[in-house]
Amino acid sequence: MEAITAEHDLVIARYTESLDWVLDVPESYRVHIYDKGGAPVSAAVRDRAETFVTLRNAGRESDTYLTHMLESGPGSGEFTVFAQGDPFEHSPDFLELLATSDDWSDVQALSWCWKAQIGYPPKTLLTPERSIVPGLRVRPELFSLSTFNPLEWVDSGAEAIGRGYRDLHRLPEGVNMCAHFLDMCELPDIAELAEQHLVGTHSYGAIFAVRNHLIEKVPERALVRLRQAAFGSTVHGYFCERLWLHIFGEQFVFPVRLPE
Structure with missing residues (x-):
């Protein structure tokens, strides 16, 4: 039987979450695990991973993603997917979404919510017609570039x-x-x-995919500065999370001055 050639990369920012789900990741993905918690990982998961790196627990997932970009560079395949150790809280259909890459945009949000069980966002916004991927749950959030709040509801944490x-x-x-x-x-x-512009778009939990050639376009000095920021104040990590899509080319919306 002919081996399947990996077409994409999956970067996982793990703390102590179970990674058994990695065994169900499509074989078309090279798996890169960056561990900040030190909890046990099964031999099967380690064998499935092309990369398993231990990092100090600082800088949130932003540091993990940036470490991968700075030290490994863009993958040789088409897309790199970035995800947390438990993507399902934010992206309940995550594994199914990995199989839909033929339909992705160059920069693709892959999450649905922050925490649906506590109403973030409100359940009135988490309806099938809100998904940008038919049959699966994906809902990017629009937010103010000046207040950090979403446009459709009041998020006290973001405020x-x-x-x-x-x-x-x-x-x-x-x-x-x-x-x-x-x-x-x-x-x-x-x-x-x-x-x-006034409005940006983000993917909850910093779960998204980007074409590798767009990663190459980000200057190394900017990746270094982003990583330094992530190691600084906690709020900087949240700004990275909100702006990943735009760093790789997603357009801002609602211009400050409308065309005459």
């Missing part, structure tokens, strides 16, 4: 993160915080685009 970022950097109300963060991380072109 607190935005307030924390403003206080940390001594920014007044109304400043486009996401443009500020992108500029701080040496992504001036994307920061300028953000400054011209």
Whole structure:
């Protein structure tokens, strides 16, 4: 029987979650596990992984993703998927979604919610017609680049993160915080685009896929600065999570000045 050639990469940011689900990942994926918790992992899971690296527990999943990009570079295949050690809380159809790569956009959100059981987002927004993938659950969230809050509901946690970022950097109300963060991380072109818009798009749990050639386009100095930011204040990790799609090319929406 002819061996299946891996077409994509799957990067997993693990703390102490069970990784038994990795055994069900399609064979078309090379699996890269970065472990920050040190909990036992079965021999079968280790054998399935092409990479198993232990990292210190700092910088949230942003550090893990950036470590992979800086040290391993973009994969040789078509897409790299980034996910947490338990993707199913945010993406209940995650394994099924891995088999749909032929239909993905260049930058593809792959999550559905933050925590459905506590109403984040409200269940009224988690309906089949809201999914961007027919038959599977995927719902990107629109959010304000200046307040960090989603557009369709009030997220007190996001509001607190935005307030924390403003206080940390001594920014007044109304400043486009996401443009500020992108500029701080040496992504001036994307920061300028953000400054011209009001709304961004994010994928809950930092679970998404991106074509590898787009990873190559991000300057190494920016990856280093993003990683430094992730190691700093906790709020910076959340800003990475909210902005991954845009860092790799997703368009911002709702321009500040509408065309005349």
